[in-house]
Amino acid sequence: MTDMMESVVPRIIFVQADGSQSEVEVSRGHQSVMEFALESGIGGIDADCGGSAVCGTCHCFVNDPHMFGAIEPNEEAMLGLRPDRENNSRLSCQLSLSDVSADTTITLPEFQM
Amino acid sequence: MNAPTHPFASDLTLPLTEIDVADPKRFELDCWQPLFSRLRKESPVHYQTVGDLGPFWSISRFDDIVEIEKNAEVFSSEPSIAIIDPLPELDIKNFIAMDEPSHSLQRKAFQPVVAPKNLTEFESLIRSRTRAALESLPENTPFNWVELVSRNLTTQMLATLFDFPWEERQKLSMWSDAAVSDERITGKADLTLEERQLMAVDIFESFSKLWQERLDDGVESFDLIRLMQKDPNTKDLINDPVMFIGNLLLLIVGGNDTTRNSMTGGVIFFNENPSELEKVRNDTSLIPSMVSEVIRFQTPLPHMRRTVTRDFEFKGHRMKEGDKVVLWYCSANRDDDVIKNPDSFVIDRESPRNHASFGFGIHRCMGNRLAEMQLRVLWEECLDLFESIEVQAEPTRLSNNFVRGYSELEVVVKRN
Numbered sequence: 001m002t003d004m005m006e007s008v009v010p011r012i013i014f015v016q017a018d019g020s021q022s023e024v025e026v027s028r029g030h031q032s033v034m035e036f037a038l039e040s041g042i043g044g045i046d047a048d049c050g051g052s053a054v055c056g057t058c059h060c061f062v063n064d065p066h067m068f069g070a071i072e073p074n075e076e077a078m079l080g081l082r083p084d085r086e087n088n089s090r091l092s093c094q095l096s097l098s099d100v101s102a103d104t105t106i107t108l109p110e111f112q113m
Numbered sequence: 114m115n116a117p118t119h120p121f122a123s124d125l126t127l128p129l130t131e132i133d134v135a136d137p138k139r140f141e142l143d144c145w146q147p148l149f150s151r152l153r154k155e156s157p158v159h160y161q162t163v164g165d166l167g168p169f170w171s172i173s174r175f176d177d178i179v180e181i182e183k184n185a186e187v188f189s190s191e192p193s194i195a196i197i198d199p200l201p202e203l204d205i206k207n208f209i210a211m212d213e214p215s216h217s218l219q220r221k222a223f224q225p226v227v228a229p230k231n232l233t234e235f236e237s238l239i240r241s242r243t244r245a246a247l248e249s250l251p252e253n254t255p256f257n258w259v260e261l262v263s264r265n266l267t268t269q270m271l272a273t274l275f276d277f278p279w280e281e282r283q284k285l286s287m288w289s290d291a292a293v294s295d296e297r298i299t300g301k302a303d304l305t306l307e308e309r310q311l312m313a314v315d316i317f318e319s320f321s322k323l324w325q326e327r328l329d330d331g332v333e334s335f336d337l338i339r340l341m342q343k344d345p346n347t348k349d350l351i352n353d354p355v356m357f358i359g360n361l362l363l364l365i366v367g368g369n370d371t372t373r374n375s376m377t378g379g380v381i382f383f384n385e386n387p388s389e390l391e392k393v394r395n396d397t398s399l400i401p402s403m404v405s406e407v408i409r410f411q412t413p414l415p416h417m418r419r420t421v422t423r424d425f426e427f428k429g430h431r432m433k434e435g436d437k438v439v440l441w442y443c444s445a446n447r448d449d450d451v452i453k454n455p456d457s458f459v460i461d462r463e464s465p466r467n468h469a470s471f472g473f474g475i476h477r478c479m480g481n482r483l484a485e486m487q488l489r490v491l492w493e494e495c496l497d498l499f500e501s502i503e504v505q506a507e508p509t510r511l512s513n514n515f516v517r518g519y520s521e522l523e524v525v526v527k528r529n
Contacts, residue, residue: 048466054474081224
């Protein structure tokens with residue numbers, strides 16, 4: 001039973017704007033989804049500011065918004081400037097990898113600015 | 114006795130309280146680095162009472178600037194984002210010097226034109242114009258790179274974005290220069306107040322004409338004027354001349370002075386660091402990273418200013434309501450707590466985009482991807498066309514604490 005529990009590692013399915021997909025198993029660690037994506041070689045994220053929620057260039061769309069912590073005012077302010085803002089928009093630098101409790105899909109936008 | 118070699122040789126010895134951090138001459142002589150290095154170490158949150166523009170706070174560390182820009186409620190962008198306040202006789206307003214919610218409402222109207230998706234449409238046009246400008250340069254004869262390349266290309270770009278009458282496009286760069294030539298930031302009386310007022314009238318008249326011509330003409334276009342007319346938040350902007358002129362000037366300066374000087378800076382940096390040029394010649398996939406490094410190393414706008422909205426303690430310093438806080442981006446870009454080996458020009462550094470030149474937070478540069486694209490295209494074409502671009506003499510730099518730039522750079526180019 002224990003063995004089975006440990007073997008269930010959630011995956012993030014990253015979907016690029018052109019529809020191409022990459023599935024990555026979530027490794028343990030206290031990273032943000034942005035850092036994890038960059039380390040995993042996922043394209044479509046610029047992350048100019050390196051994770052301070054002050055540039056807006058790690059924008060993504062999450063399929064399971066409830067899985068992650070609430071949007072803080074700083075993140076909201078930066079998302080508010082995106083011309084392609086949607087209800088499920090997030091800055092991936094503000095998403096904690098440890099919140100990924102089950103397989104989930106994250107879609108990258110057409111561009112970062 | 115050894116006499117000081119230049120007027121700022123005492124920057125490392127005078128008490129900091131006696132130094133005017135904002136002296137525009139320091140940028141003209143390009144000797145600002147030692148003072149800011151000292152400020153970062155000794156007084157990163159520094160209050161100055163001396164000088165014509167004091168009193169104000171100077172923030173010199175990267176992380177402190179990020180923290181302040183995150184807190185737009187306490188650190189307001191009104192009434193000005195430069196050290197100086199607007200003159201009552203020339204009080205134009207624009208969205209970069211506005212707080213929420215008005216700022217975002219107006220900014221959003223302009224943002225689509227510089228979104229990368231839209232830029233892709235522009236790229237081939239920019240490339241062919243860049244190519245044509247470079248091909249027309251004299252070979253083996255000295256010329257001013259600022260005039261024939263940097264200024265020429267950024268003016269063309271602006272005319273394209275506004276769909277401005279092509280034959281009158283020089284007006285755009287003339288207005289841009291005038292907008293940042295307030296003698297309080299240049300230390301020189303280039304233009305009188307009256308001349309600058311007349312120019313504001315000229316801007317209003319020129320753009321009003323274009324506005325009227327395009328109103329409801331049914332043409333589908335992404336030019337900035339039609340975008341303003343389409344967006345509910347800016348469609349009546351023409352009825353508010355102060356805001357209309359202000360936003361136009363913001364877009365003109367933002368799209369002109371900044372990239373123009375990075376276009377010149379890159380040539381200088383490569384002449385000073387030939388091995389970096391070799392790297393990019395051998396591997397052109399490094400061009401985007403090189404572009405970010407040029408923008409960092411140049412820091413076309415050395416500062417932005419905020420104003421404290423209520424008494425506030427920052428890093429143990431008590432700031433008072435109304436205090437001016439100057440964020441020195443030029444210093445943040447040389448902060449070795451964040452940027453490794455910051456005084457070196459390294460085109461393949463780790464995280465090249467992590468620089469302060471575009472600012473941070475809600476007022477972060479809107480045209481950053483356009484600027485990067487223009488510079489990328491310029492260097493792709495330069496590397497393809499030229500064997501060398503040799504600097505012939507020290508550049509002439511602007512005496513200006515708001516724009517770090519050049520008026521002249523004499524070069525000789527050799528074709529491949």
